[in-house]
Amino acid sequence: MSQTGSLMGFVHRRRRGAELFLLVLALAVGIGAYAAVGLGVEGAVPTDLVGYGGWLTGLIVAAHVTVRIVAPYADPVLLPLVAALNGLGLAVIHRLDLTYEALGEDQHTFARQQLTWMTLGVVLFIGALFLLRDHRVLQRFTYTAGLIGILLLVLPFLPVIGNKINGARIWINVAGFSFQPGEVAKVMLVIAFSGYLVLHRDALALAGRRVVFVDLPRGRDLGPIMAMFGVSMMILVLQNDLGSSLLFFGLFLAMLYVSTERAGWLVVGGLLFGAGALAAYTFVGNVQNRFDIWLHPMDYYPGVSYQPVEALFGMGWGGLIGRGLGNGFPERVPFAYSDFILATIGEELGLTAVMAIIVCYGLIVERALRIALISRDGFGKLLAVGLGSIVALQVFVVIGGVTGLIPLTGLTTPFLSYGGSSLVANWVIIALLLRISDQARRPAPRLEPADDASDDSETTQVVKLR
């Protein structure tokens, strides 16, 4: 086997021990932060620390054991990164709960709800890994996934279950629960894009007119990108959701570029995006306002720019090392527990923690793209690129928005923000990435006749797979 391996080139090790070690560190972050919140806000270690820590540990261990059993070659870094982010997010939401309660609001149990959602997310993570033994199965559901994705995007417009919260029509109410179907839709759409593009990449890659070193696509192939552009604009205009609109279009563009290897698509996409942005700026008043608030936030304080400016004040006050958990005033920022959770972290844990979090996200994206590089099948490559791009774009849009780098758009911070739909969807994304990486890192199957396994005299035949 080892001889075969050396002949085959590099063989990935399982590295499950490394994963376990990193998971211990990740749990230390999550449970330690929870204890620090108790010390900082109430002056004592929380009484339920053991129960809480035990539950968190149980979830993470279950995920780890699952990976050991059904995806032993999976990437060892992703799960610890996610566990650390999720644990930190829970602690920070709990910290805000305590403050909101102290301010006299009704019982605030966002952290408890988030822990429930995390449990559901881990269950789905485990289920996905157990049920889906080969990601290529998903290719069969290309059009089904696409249809479901579109349906999910339309759901908020249905009369009974559709719900408009904070100006964005992206919610549905089912049995008392609010759910953002868009979070699930993005996973469905990545599957659909991957399946579609891996089939049609050759046609889409055909060169058309050449303009300044760049081969533009043929006009007749513009159909898919125009369709996606239309969907994005509809999300923007009808749902009033700039973030999702940007996310879906950027995601499709990245996958189109990777599948066709044609920079020309980026030119077309860029032009469309520019035209769309200009149109949105001109015709959609909300976009214009956000742009204005982004450029001159201080001029509109304490009016419409109250939220972003309070976030800036908070993060500035946090400085290098932060005020310490419980010693800041993150509750001054509306939605500090969801879209603006990074402002809370910046205020109380400082630039240090913000940098660490950005690096964690960077590592998740890096692992996803690495998985795409080493994946042996086109579908897997596209799927991994798509999932990685979702995380990259979402993190850039939301952190960039909170820190004032780009105009503010409403999106959740993956794994940190309070929000069940987002959390569950992101755990599934990680499960899919682990599944692809397990396939990619697994040693190539031994292609030798099954009957002469006992015959050692014959040299093993080497078949190049790529």
Added chain:
Amino acid sequence: MNKPIRVVSVFCLVLFLALMVNATYLMYVRADGLSDDPRNRRIITATFSRERGAILVGKEAIARSVPSNDKYKFQRTYSEPFKYAPITGYFSWYSQTGVERSQNSVLAGDDSRLFVTRLVDLLSNTDPKGGNVLLTINAAAQDAAWAGLENLPGDAQGAVVALEPTTGRVLAMASTPTFDPNGFASHDFTAVSDLGKLLNADEREPLINRAIGTTLPPGSTFKLVTAAAAIESGNYDADSMVPGGYRFQLPQSDTTIGNYDDGNCGGRRITLTQALQVSCNVTFLTLANELGNDAMAEQAEKFGFNDTSLEDLAGQAQSLYPRDMDAPQTAMSGIGQSSVTATPLQMAMVAAAIANDGDVMRPYVVDEVRAPNLSVLDRTDTQSISKAISSTTADELTKMLVATVADGTAAPAQIPGVDVAGKTGTAQSSGDRPPYAWFVSFAPADDPKVAVAVLVQSSDTSPDEIGGGALGGPIAKAIMEAVITP
């Protein structure tokens, strides 16, 4: 497909680097600018919730922070609110005044002199505490000053300043009517805001520290400056014969001005000492007219007019001696009328300079800055602002002022066994308002320990010199006694 994946990777790297650079810019480079924004309520709340340092008079904390049970953790309290309000000012959620404002960085614990303390707090993870401020105030003198103002008859407005002539230390500073800073320190911000509106609308202006913030014609007390200018000119001394008589005719005008009692000051020619003793208007109108605007202005400015000198308290008004007055106005300025205005602090500085051989010392209120553990971090150095008059002139003036108390208009300030130097003043302003009574003095004349200026505006002020002395004299006397008597 690997090449475009690598391109996407590089693109993602650029995105994340942009996030990191922007986060660093925001939270490190821009952080100070954001903290300085006056609308940044985090900074205000943090300052408001800190254990602020105490303001001390001797060993007593007249302003200190005590633990409170609400979310701001500490409540600022003032133990003798009205007596010290003009000095301490107030500390509210919205703003600060007085020493609370001028020493805010020390009291809040942000001052660079508290660097070591802050570092220790940071390392030991204890909440930062503010430093303490020791005032120059003499508690007994302040008690006497406040009691004097409080006991004034009727609806009186007034102010008192006492200085230590050799150093410029402010020994007492009181103003009435005043306010209760405890009301402003309340955590009920609506009430604080209402209180502020109420006091701002009050026409008696209780928020103003009259001792430094109100300028009024100094009246006959300004004759000290006129006499100083005359002696400095080299043509006069205490025994020089100067014009007395019934009336002085203003130059370029038909108007004549008499003395307060329509008397003749004791003759057509009297000594300068006698002129001061009886506060002879004719004499000082003549002297100012003879000296001219330039010489008079120069002398006034040497005493501190047309400038501010107190750095520890905001709101000091400039005492004015205009340099562009015509001849009749200049003559009128010799008796502290026309456009001449002065604060009680300024008149106390004039008295203190005469007491201190002519050296004008910079007045100051903050004596020491102390760390939370009471170790002294900084002590204010005394500083001479100018040499107003020669020591010979100072001696001459002191002799004349002692005579004025011993056997003249300033008799109410006599202290048995002690030589007191003093001068009354009564200034007219517009007809419908009562005249202002002034009194300036220092004691003991041979070794001055305290110089006082008292200003009283009350419906009971009589328009004559002795009347002015009757209101201000006893207050000045009480303060001087409080300082001199051990």
